[in-house]
Amino acid sequence: MNWTGYLDANQARFTKELLDFLRIPSVSAKPENAGDVMRAARWVRDRLETAGVTGAEILPTAGHPVVLAEWMGAGPEKPTILIYGHFDVQPAEPFDLWQSPPFEPEVRDNRVWARGASDDKGGMLIPILAVEAMLKTDGRLPVNVKFFFEGQEEIGSPDLPPFVAEHADRLKADMIFSADGSQWAPGQPQIVEALKGLVSLEVHVQGAAADLHSGQHGGGVANPGMALAQILASMKSPEGQITVEGFYDDVLPLDAETRAAIARVPYDEADYLAETGAPAVLPEPGYTVRESLWARPTLEVNGMTCGWQGAGTKTVLPAQASAKITCRLVAGQSPEAVFETIRAHVAAHCPPGVTAEVTRNPGRAEPFQVPVGHNATAIAAQVLEEVYGRAPYRTRVGGSIPVMTTLLGELGVHAVMFGFGHGDENIHAPNEFFRLDAFRTGQLAYGQLMEALARG
Amino acid sequence: MNWTGYLDANQARFTKELLDFLRIPSVSAKPENAGDVMRAARWVRDRLETAGVTGAEILPTAGHPVVLAEWMGAGPEKPTILIYGHFDVQPAEPFDLWQSPPFEPEVRDNRVWARGASDDKGGMLIPILAVEAMLKTDGRLPVNVKFFFEGQEEIGSPDLPPFVAEHADRLKADMIFSADGSQWAPGQPQIVEALKGLVSLEVHVQGAAADLHSGQHGGGVANPGMALAQILASMKSPEGQITVEGFYDDVLPLDAETRAAIARVPYDEADYLAETGAPAVLPEPGYTVRESLWARPTLEVNGMTCGWQGAGTKTVLPAQASAKITCRLVAGQSPEAVFETIRAHVAAHCPPGVTAEVTRNPGRAEPFQVPVGHNATAIAAQVLEEVYGRAPYRTRVGGSIPVMTTLLGELGVHAVMFGFGHGDENIHAPNEFFRLDAFRTGQLAYGQLMEALARG
Numbered sequence: 001m002n003w004t005g006y007l008d009a010n011q012a013r014f015t016k017e018l019l020d021f022l023r024i025p026s027v028s029a030k031p032e033n034a035g036d037v038m039r040a041a042r043w044v045r046d047r048l049e050t051a052g053v054t055g056a057e058i059l060p061t062a063g064h065p066v067v068l069a070e071w072m073g074a075g076p077e078k079p080t081i082l083i084y085g086h087f088d089v090q091p092a093e094p095f096d097l098w099q100s101p102p103f104e105p106e107v108r109d110n111r112v113w114a115r116g117a118s119d120d121k122g123g124m125l126i127p128i129l130a131v132e133a134m135l136k137t138d139g140r141l142p143v144n145v146k147f148f149f150e151g152q153e154e155i156g157s158p159d160l161p162p163f164v165a166e167h168a169d170r171l172k173a174d175m176i177f178s179a180d181g182s183q184w185a186p187g188q189p190q191i192v193e194a195l196k197g198l199v200s201l202e203v204h205v206q207g208a209a210a211d212l213h214s215g216q217h218g219g220g221v222a223n224p225g226m227a228l229a230q231i232l233a234s235m236k237s238p239e240g241q242i243t244v245e246g247f248y249d250d251v252l253p254l255d256a257e258t259r260a261a262i263a264r265v266p267y268d269e270a271d272y273l274a275e276t277g278a279p280a281v282l283p284e285p286g287y288t289v290r291e292s293l294w295a296r297p298t299l300e301v302n303g304m305t306c307g308w309q310g311a312g313t314k315t316v317l318p319a320q321a322s323a324k325i326t327c328r329l330v331a332g333q334s335p336e337a338v339f340e341t342i343r344a345h346v347a348a349h350c351p352p353g354v355t356a357e358v359t360r361n362p363g364r365a366e367p368f369q370v371p372v373g374h375n376a377t378a379i380a381a382q383v384l385e386e387v388y389g390r391a392p393y394r395t396r397v398g399g400s401i402p403v404m405t406t407l408l409g410e411l412g413v414h415a416v417m418f419g420f421g422h423g424d425e426n427i428h429a430p431n432e433f434f435r436l437d438a439f440r441t442g443q444l445a446y447g448q449l450m451e452a453l454a455r456g
Numbered sequence: 457m458n459w460t461g462y463l464d465a466n467q468a469r470f471t472k473e474l475l476d477f478l479r480i481p482s483v484s485a486k487p488e489n490a491g492d493v494m495r496a497a498r499w500v501r502d503r504l505e506t507a508g509v510t511g512a513e514i515l516p517t518a519g520h521p522v523v524l525a526e527w528m529g530a531g532p533e534k535p536t537i538l539i540y541g542h543f544d545v546q547p548a549e550p551f552d553l554w555q556s557p558p559f560e561p562e563v564r565d566n567r568v569w570a571r572g573a574s575d576d577k578g579g580m581l582i583p584i585l586a587v588e589a590m591l592k593t594d595g596r597l598p599v600n601v602k603f604f605f606e607g608q609e610e611i612g613s614p615d616l617p618p619f620v621a622e623h624a625d626r627l628k629a630d631m632i633f634s635a636d637g638s639q640w641a642p643g644q645p646q647i648v649e650a651l652k653g654l655v656s657l658e659v660h661v662q663g664a665a666a667d668l669h670s671g672q673h674g675g676g677v678a679n680p681g682m683a684l685a686q687i688l689a690s691m692k693s694p695e696g697q698i699t700v701e702g703f704y705d706d707v708l709p710l711d712a713e714t715r716a717a718i719a720r721v722p723y724d725e726a727d728y729l730a731e732t733g734a735p736a737v738l739p740e741p742g743y744t745v746r747e748s749l750w751a752r753p754t755l756e757v758n759g760m761t762c763g764w765q766g767a768g769t770k771t772v773l774p775a776q777a778s779a780k781i782t783c784r785l786v787a788g789q790s791p792e793a794v795f796e797t798i799r800a801h802v803a804a805h806c807p808p809g810v811t812a813e814v815t816r817n818p819g820r821a822e823p824f825q826v827p828v829g830h831n832a833t834a835i836a837a838q839v840l841e842e843v844y845g846r847a848p849y850r851t852r853v854g855g856s857i858p859v860m861t862t863l864l865g866e867l868g869v870h871a872v873m874f875g876f877g878h879g880d881e882n883i884h885a886p887n888e889f890f891r892l893d894a895f896r897t898g899q900l901a902y903g904q905l906m907e908a909l910a911r912g
Contacts, residue, residue: 196671200769209733215652215784215855218754219696220745221734225757225779226692233689236682238807240675277665277775278677282809289676298674301681302772303763308780313656313819315782315855316758319733323681324764326771328674351694353738363769399671399771 003133007443014129014443015107015436017047021087021121022105022114028064028088028155037064037151040087044149045069047125051132053147059167061159064088064151068170071131072144079453080144081376082173084403084415085124085180086153089116090428097430110436117434119427120180123419124149126439127179130446142454146173150403153180157403164410175376175453176407179446181419184265186435189384189392191377192417194295197329197367198400199339200360203231203346204322207354211307212317221317222353225306228321231356234349235299235342240282240292242299245348246341252332252369254287254295261394262290294396297338298328324361328398331369365400368408376416379452387445418449459589463899470585470899471563471892473503477543477577478561478570484520484544484611493520493607496543500605501525503581507588509603515623517615520544520607524626527587528600535909536600537832538629540859540871541580541636542609545572546884553886566892573890575883576636579875580605582895583635586902598910602629606859609636613859620866631832631909632863637875640721642891645840645848647833648873650751653785653823654856655794656816659687659802660778663810667763668773677773678809681762684777687812690805691755691798696738696748698755701804702797708788708825710743710751717850718746750852753794754784780817784854787825821856824864832872835908843901874905 001009026040027033041058048056048069056069067087072080092102092115100106105114112122127147134141148171150160164171184190207224208217235244242248267290269281283292292298302325307318327338343358350356370377384392407415420442426432457465482496483489497514504512504525512525523543528536548558548571556562561570568578583603590597604627606616620627640646663680664673691700698704723746725737739748748754758781763774783794799814806812826833840848863871876898882888 198671198771200771207734212732213855214754214756214758214782215654215853217732217749218756218784218854219740219748219752220728220737221732222696222736222738223757225760226688227694228760229685229688229757229779230692230694232682232685236686238683238686240678240809272676276668276673276677278663278809279811280678280809281676282678284675292675293673296675298670300670300674300773301679301685301762301777302670302770303765303774304681304684304760304777305765306757306779307759309759309761313780313782313817314758315654315656315819317756318759321757321760323685323762324769326670326769328671353696353734353736355735361769363771397671398674398676399669 001137003137003447004444006133006137007129007440011440015112018112018122018125018439019105021125022112022116023103025103026088026151027091028152029091034064037088041065041067041151044087047128048147051128052135053131061163063159066151066163067149068147070146071141073140074142074144074454078143079174080146081453082146082148082171082176083127084148084176084178084407086120086150087124088151088154089121090119090154094430099431107436111433112436113431113433115432117432118421118425119432120153122434122439123179123181123421126420126442127446130443130450133443134447134450142450145450146171153403157406160403161406161410164406168410171411173411173413176411176413176415177376177418177449178404178415179419181417182421182423183438184393184395185422186437187388188390189388190395191381191384191392192397193394194331194369194396195367195401195404196398197333197335198326198363198365199329199335200326200363201339201342202322202324202359202361203228204320204357204359205231205354206320208317208319211319214315214317217317222351223317224321224354225318227351227354228304228306228323230351231346231349232301232323235345239285241285242297244299244341244345247297247299247338250332250337251297251330254291258295259291262294263288265290265393265395293398295330297330297333300326302326326363328400329367331367333367335364335366365402366405366409368404370414370416374414380416380418380449383445383449383452386448387441457593459593459903460900462589462593463585463896467896471568474568474578474581474895475561477581478568478572479559481559482544482607483547484608485547490520493544497521497523497607500543503584504603507584508591509587517619519615522607522619523605524603526602527597529596530598530600530910534599535630536602537909538602538604538627538632539583540604540632540634540863542576542606543580544607544610545577546575546610550886555887563892567889568892569887569889571888573888574877574881575888576609578890578895579635579637579877582876582898583902586899586906589899590903590906598906602627609859613862616859617862617866620862624866627867629867629869632867632869632871633832633874633905634860634871635875637873638877638879639894640849640851642878642893643844644846645844646851647837647840647848648853649850650787650825650852651823651857651860652854653789653791654782654819654821655785655791656782656819657795657798658778658780658815658817659684660776660813660815661687661810662776664773664775667775670771670773673773678807679773680777680810681774683807683810684760684762684779686807687802687805688757688779691801695741697741698753700755700797700801703753703755703794706788706793707753707786710747714751715747718750719744721746721849721851749854751786753786753789756782758782782819784856785823787823789823791820791822821858822861822865824860826870826872830870836872836874836905839901839905839908842904843897
């Protein structure tokens with residue numbers, strides 16, 4: 001029997017095993033589930049052993065543990081790949097919105113319904129099963145494979161940067177594939193070429209020493225709420241252009257080929273407006289909505305605080321006002337440099353009568369963009385085209401995935417997202433599910449990927 | 457004995473009576489003190505009778521009562537004046553900040569220390585005592601006098617407009633004097649020529665139907681926090697000019713004589729900055745700080761609400777943002793017309809991608825300005841100059857006093873503030889006090905006022 005035949009013959013068992021895995025409520029955010037996260041780590045370690053990957057280990061961090069394993073039998077002339085995934089899950093509350101209980105998985109409509117089915121237990125089990133199929137039939141893998149599974153992705157992987165730094169030698173690989181990700185749609189694969197970086201900050205405006213009576217002092221001293229509004233308005237045109245001096249300076253321009261690739265991905269404005277409920281789109285002038293969402297930096301007000309916010313009227317002239325802002329960054333930009341442009345802009349545009357200060361808030365990510373011609377990406381795209389019978393869309397993500405930049409920073413390797421979830425699978429929400437078709441397709445794709453990587 | 461001799465002879469008793477009056481905790485804001493407010497009304501009625509004003513009456517309203525009385529013995533050829541004051545007081549909390557208990561009045565340093573001593577029990581007792589002195593010595597008053605004392609000023613006189621409308625005939629007078637007010641400083645009288653009006657509103661901006669992920673949708677749809685900032689910034693220049701189209705259209709210009717009168721009132725910028733703690737002043741361009749505070753309309757942000765206001769970072773693209781605004785209005789402007797200019801301005805300046813709505817909040821006052829050459833004001837000024845030996849400053853107030861506009865609206869008469877408190881007497885705060893010198897000066901001034909009015 002070849003490895004694809006093994007996959008066919010064992011799907012029923014694999015599905016049953018996925019359900020077992022999903023029964024463990026490995027919610028990393030809840031201290032009371034810490035033991036369950038550890039149980040999930042042991043399940044993963046044992047499952048790797050079952051697959052034929054001997055010597056899998058649970059390693060501690062300051063928080064939830066990591067599982068590492070490797071099969072290096074392909075020899076030094078073959079590439080070594082690192083496969084990433086996570087066995088922790090989001091909280092499942094509110095439970096009463098679930099059609100079946102989140103930790104009592106059910107199969108309905110050829111889908112598995114449970115918390116973590118799509119994000120990421122189904123996803124991270126896929127490469128283990130592909131490896132098992134090859135080891136149980138051929139007795140070997142076409143390439144050297146390392147597994148790196150963590151238990152704290154859903155809380156932002158706080159202990160991962162020091163762990164990866166400390167274990168950089170052991171994690172060293174020629175290519176990295178993340179099994180935490182999704183395809184564009186059933187039947188339509190994608191390659192994610194870039195993620196945005198992040199810098200988070202706060203603008204704080206101070207006027208008088210304390211709140212004043214707006215009748216007694218209005219017209220005498222400046223109003224920090226108005227001053228904050230003027231500062232914010234100086235940062236962005238009504239048409240959506242960021243007007244912070246120097247903000248776009250380091251941005252790598254979008255070349256015609258990339259713009260064409262983005263334009264090939266279907267976009268329906270009516271659908272987008274229906275999805276967001278916004279009265280109109282507002283892309284950066286000169287760019288399409290998709291280009292603006294995927295490939296241009298943003299500056300967004302996340303919150304504003306000033307004065308009286310209760311019911312009715314309070315005739316107060318507030319002493320302070322502040323706004324929280326996050327910027328999403330693209331290739332070429334750095335969080336520190338962008339923070340500095342904003343700090344300088346606010347200093348230059350602070351209106352008379354108040355003082356303004358800009359401070360950083362927690363949250364930082366470097367932008368992530370796969371270099372043009374990146375070998376692992378090219379091979380992944382080719383495999384997806386073979387498996388799906390369609391060329392993958394070249395897409396980008398407006399959000400940030402810190403682990404991608406951690407791996408790049410510590411190991412110097414751009415990870416390729418090679419996952420088989422879909423955007424509609426209710427991750428982080430009630431009634432999460434995973435498509436069994438995609439579960440099977442993913443196993444085939446990981447097998448073919450290893451074969452393609454061996455050919456080089 | 458003439459009436460001034462009577463005043464001299466009875467000051468000790470008057471002070472003792474003021475202390476009795478102050479022992480009644482007539483806090484209109486607290487339902488548990490409603491009986492005390494009524495007790496104060498009875499004290500006032502009885503005190504009027506003692507003064508020789510017979511037939512004083514307590515009249516009900518939907519809330520706290522009113523005391524009305526009149527002495528009409530001067531005959532129809534003499535003018536009739538209405539004297540206003542209030543016998544309710546502010547809450548006294550926090551009690552532990554008082555040097556002596558708020559409702560156990562003490563005399564220290566020739567001052568009476570108690571809640572309500574300055575605002576307004578000391579003030580409203582003054583004209584009663586002047587009337588008593590004249591009635592007990594001359595047996596008559598030089599003019600006809602009506603008294604109108606209320607018990608709900610400190611809660612905004614909610615039941616006063618219908619009461620005044622209903623009793624307009626009974627309250628009808630040629631001139632109105634408010635015994636609720638203050639002089640500029642010990643030894644320096646003032647005539648308050650204008651109060652500002654008020655309109656209160658809220659600007660509400662709506663973007664997407666619900667809060668969105670700032671990474672997934674930033675750059676695709678508009679940010680309501682930024683849109684609100686842009687709308688607010690379009691309303692006022694950084695230099696302090698209101699840029700709402702038409703906002704200043706109805707404002708009566710300040711003539712040179714009024715500007716000169718304002719300039720004669722001492723102003724020390726260092727003192728003003730020390731008082732407010734603001735880093736700089738910000739008057740309307742083209743006007744002094746005093747002119748801006750006293751005689752120019754204002755537009756102040758009282759509060760702003762948008763998105764995440766907790767600690768740290770939340771990468772949310774908020775669905776909504778709103779700002780509370782109050783405008784102080786000057787003669788010529790109306791709350792309704794100013795609201796309409798702002799509504800139209802916001803509609804014209806709403807940036808793309810959001811919708812904006814402007815609604816009114818509770819709180820409304822017409823601007824109040826004594827007409828040039830107003831007879832009662834001229835006579836009051838002359839009396840103050842005689843009593844103090846110094847011409848009164850011509851001042852204005854940036855705040856609004858609804859009862860002044862209610863009396864003007866219902867009775868068609870501009871009231872003159874003729875009160876003897878001072879700005880430093882801790883009204884609405886712990887350790888309120890009233891100067892016994894001013895208590896005595898006020899009695900003399902009210903007597904001389906009645907004599908001067910009789911001369912015409």
